[in-house]
Amino acid sequence: MKLSQRALGIHPSPTLAIDAKAKQMIQEGMDVIGFGAGEPDFDTPEGITQEAINSLRRGETKYTPASGTLQLKEAVCYKMERDHGLKYNPNEVVICCGAKHALYNLFQVICDPGDEVIIPAPYWVSYSEQVVLAGAKPVFIQTTEAAGFRMTAAQFEAAITPRTVALVLNSPSNPTGAVYSKAELEAIAKVAVTHKILVISDEIYEQLIYENTHHSIAALNPEIKAQTIIINGVAKTFAMTGWRIGYAVGDAKIIKAIGDLQSHSTSNPVTFCQSPSALALRQPPVNEINQMVQEFKKRRDYMVNVINQIPGISCRKPEGAFYVFANISGLIGKDLAGKIINNGDDFAEVLLEKANVAVVPGTGFGAPGYIRLSYATSMEKIEKGLERIKRFVESELK
Numbered sequence: 051m052k053l054s055q056r057a058l059g060i061h062p063s064p065t066l067a068i069d070a071k072a073k074q075m076i077q078e079g080m081d082v083i084g085f086g087a088g089e090p091d092f093d094t095p096e097g098i099t100q101e102a103i104n105s106l107r108r109g110e111t112k113y114t115p116a117s118g119t120l121q122l123k124e125a126v127c128y129k130m131e132r133d134h135g136l137k138y139n140p141n142e143v144v145i146c147c148g149a150k151h152a153l154y155n156l157f158q159v160i161c162d163p164g165d166e167v168i169i170p171a172p173y174w175v176s177y178s179e180q181v182v183l184a185g186a187k188p189v190f191i192q193t194t195e196a197a198g199f200r201m202t203a204a205q206f207e208a209a210i211t212p213r214t215v216a217l218v219l220n221s222p223s224n225p226t227g228a229v230y231s232k233a234e235l236e237a238i239a240k241v242a243v244t245h246k247i248l249v250i251s252d253e254i255y256e257q258l259i260y261e262n263t264h265h266s267i268a269a270l271n272p273e274i275k276a277q278t279i280i281i282n283g284v285a286k287t288f289a290m291t292g293w294r295i296g297y298a299v300g301d302a303k304i305i306k307a308i309g310d311l312q313s314h315s316t317s318n319p320v321t322f323c324q325s326p327s328a329l330a331l332r333q334p335p336v337n338e339i340n341q342m343v344q345e346f347k348k349r350r351d352y353m354v355n356v357i358n359q360i361p362g363i364s365c366r367k368p369e370g371a372f373y374v375f376a377n378i379s380g381l382i383g384k385d386l387a388g389k390i391i392n393n394g395d396d397f398a399e400v401l402l403e404k405a406n407v408a409v410v411p412g413t414g415f416g417a418p419g420y421i422r423l424s425y426a427t428s429m430e431k432i433e434k435g436l437e438r439i440k441r442f443v444e445s446e447l448k
């Protein structure tokens with residue numbers, strides 16, 4: 051059977067691939083510690099779950115408008131004003147089946163063949179794949195660890211061509227945890243406005259922040275607001291990854307196009323997930339969120355400390371999200387258990403096979419000399435997993 055060129059061009063998500071291999075090893079009875087998770091290991095707060103049950107009991111089991119309920123769009127507007135002082139109307143909001151889906155739809159409605167989308171690297175794996183699926187070309191800007199994995203306005207400006215349609219900003223970042231300062235965002239906004247480039251601001255990790263403050267680029271001034279689409283969702287902040295509710299906010303014409311596209315693909319996001327999401331946005335379970343953030347911070351500090359004690363590996367302290375992005379350049383060229391390490395892929399493979407620890411190689415994030423470790427897993431597993439990596443590397447380097 052024939053597959054389309056489009057399908058043949060897809061690179062399956064490396065995060066999911068390593069996860070699948072680790073799960074298979076666990077199923078085979080092996081004791082594997084996984085650092086691949088991209089979701090909080092906390093339960094959805096009870097009040098939100100209860101509201102989903104109430105919604106079902108109210109019989110909210112039919113279709114809603116394809117672009118989401120007015121109630122949830124109004125809750126998104128309320129959240130934007132409360133958190134960022136940004137005023138939007140419901141016709142500037144579309145509810146999608148997760149933030150990933152909002153991004154997918156967005157690239158579909160703004161990109162034509164040959165268009166370019168600027169993506170600072172390291173980047174979340176799906177941006178580049180989605181840009182390619184929309185027929186456009188991802189243009190990567192290499193950031194450095196020394197610069198905190200943050201792109202400068204000058205780098206951004208240098209990458210703009212007549213075909214550039216958008217810039218993807220992700221702060222706090224997956225995989226690096228980097229958080230842009232207000233001054234850095236101001237400089238980037240100035241370039242975007244001068245060159246009329248749409249800014250796609252993926253703010254999904256905005257609440258998971260341990261240092262610095264989150265600033266939405268759209269809140270800086272009316273000019274950049276008009277040129278920004280904010281992407282967000284309930285998945286990470288409220289431990290609601292499986293509920294599949296995300297949203298895009300901004301220019302009414304783009305938002306309408308996403309709704310129209312959605313009306314021919316998924317139709318509405320799950321009906322009874324919408325009113326609990328509205329509740330979460332209007333009345334965030336502050337205690338639960340604070341507890342989760344404190345726990346993530348504790349784990350992050352522990353991980354950064356231990357990783358920097360492992361020979362050949364180092365990492366900076368990520369300011370947000372729940373990942374440590376570790377530099378393994380000190381292991382390049384080394385023989386570990388009979389395998390010469392050329393990049394993060396080799397190291398991830400040997401770690402899984404010889405130390406029973408699953409980490410995600412940096413190649414899919416545009417950073418082959420790195421590995422990503424999620425700390426959305428228990429402290430006990432983190433301690434055990436890091437101890438295994440340390441022991442393995444130390445014994446192999448002897």
Ligand SMILES: Cc1ncc(COP(=O)(O)O)c(C=O)c1O
Pocket residue numbers: 088147148149150151174220223224252254282283284285291294295296
């Ligand atoms: C940077 C980034 N954006 C978007 C998403 C997607 O979130 P959702 O679960 O709402 O689709 C993720 C999930 O891993 C992410 O890391």
